[in-house]
Amino acid sequence: MRLPHRPPPGPGTTLDTALDVRGLRVDFAEADTPSAPAVDGLDLTVRRGEIVALVGESGSGKTLTALSVMGLLPPGAQITEGRITLGDEDLTTLPPKHMNRIRGHRMAMLFQQPKVMLDPTCTVGSQVAEPLRLHWGLGRHQAKARVVELLRDVGIPEPERRASAYAHQLSGGMAQRVMIAAALAGEPGLLIADEPTTALDATVQAQILRLLRRKQRESGLSVLLITHDLTIVTSIADRVAVMYAGRVVEEGSVHEVFDSPEHPYTRALLKASLLQSEEGRLFSIPGSATQSRGLDHGCRFHPRCPLALDLGITGRCSGDEPPLHTCGGGHRCRCWASRPGIERVGEAVGV
Template sequence: MTLLDIRNLTVTFATRRGAFTAVDGVDVAVDRNEVLAIVGESGSGKSVAMLAAMGLLPKTATVTADRMNFDGLDLMALSADRRRRLAGKDMAMIFQEPMTSLNPCFTVGFQIGETLSAHLGLARKARAARVVELLAEVGIPDPARRARAYPHQLSGGMSQRVMIAMALACRPKLLIADEPTTALDVTIQAQILDLLLRLRRENGMGLVLITHDMGVVAETADRVIVQYAGQQVEASPTRALFADPHHPYTAALLAALPERATERRLPAIPGVVPGQFDRPAGCLFSPRCAFAFSACHRIAPRRAGPELGAALCHTPLAAGVPQPGALQEAGA
């Protein structure tokens, strides 16, 4: 059975100048012991989609979905209290900035202990022992001493490991890691990723990895979802996506990898991800797309079949060559 199953997720935020759709019709499915990567530029709605699944969005957000199930539970039907008890225990999240996610006023041991107290009801002595055990598990040396340290006394890599320990405290069934290696040096990045994969194997949990680093995706993920401007533009097994991308945005992301560059200067995607007030008509990627034709600027694309990576494109790429889409065949 699929651990996390979300269909047609939409997240809209109320603003003074009207509603803004940050996530538009996204599907997410994660099995037990599977690594799913969600990639895309900043502003693609990656974090918002997963925060919606966790129930951590502010009151200004409106979340709708055809289906949002976790381990057989309908998340949309659960009470707020039941969602709070689920988040942090069976579903856990490693947030993007460990230095700002940890409370500077309390020791890291106290903060991890709060999770154990709230969800497992452990007594003080049992909590202290479990905190030391968790810090040792994530590779922090001298864990008993580090448990008494404050966040400002730890390096970025240490803080990230503390966040991982906190997320894993209750042995969750699903772990969402939001940019877990941002702002860390390459050596620490590799250690953190190895740690997440090892703990995933040992605990049999599902892992959702939110990232913009395609190199990390290639090394760790079983499947990949590519998002752009809140929309899911492609979804495919990792090996297939790297070998034969079907959406022009995916192809452009892969072309920007240094190991794939054929010129001295790395290729770049012109322009920026559209925001609330500059969203184009038709395909949202059309102003930046090298393969766009007239219909792309006027008509929203339909999703292709799974054999073409479920690409949201009028002309899904096949073996790197744009193919005639349904609109072209109909004379659009």
């Protein structure tokens, strides 16, 4: 088994950093079948008290990034390079028992489809109480009282009665509130929310997002939000990282990235979203993210990129992978056709 290469913490790592991911690579081990990494050289930082959205198409590596942080990768997947720092600890070096003490206490995760994630054979109250007893050592009566407080805090009516309910007796929105209560029971500093409003109607979706924002403001909670819905990002996130084929291709504040997108993939995502929708035929991005996974050189997006040919720099786009250029402030972009990218290409594009 190849030991993971661990780069040093990123230059932005400080006491204000809740999570710092550097050079993360995740591979799927398949006998005699070399495969492209599902996550490849990913860098990501979440500061304390900040909501960071990780966006991209299905298959871009968003959920695998979250599962890597939680130490919950599926069978066959493994971290082969990189460092994941939570506070002052590198999670990639910790034994399973230590990770079990961290999960649900220092960090927690909200999964898609909350009604599926809840155990149908146990009451809601017993599931919310589990982290209270495991991480805080509360007795049965203390845990029961705290469960009622947590359910009330996340907006569940009649919490005493609901604590005795089972998953099938809850609506989708109510089930997600229960999952939020369970995730926050251990008082984590970091919450990873993977598509937390999937399959919920617009009204309930807005309520769940307001709840997450309120908890973030009240307790200084850090949130890594995984989503493909850009309208959610504008309503809740402070910063956004756009992921494509296992790498972050653009990052910055939501205002910087959405108002002045530099990467053609980000522009395409925005054009295909409700944020920039127009009457008529819906816009779509030709091809799929999976067709870029086998590329070992050049920009991952160049086979689908309209700018690579239009600007006459196809050779550069297919030959050299662009670094994350600084576009001003905290805005960075991985593209030769961006303003800082074109400055680097210089005479090659006739400017």
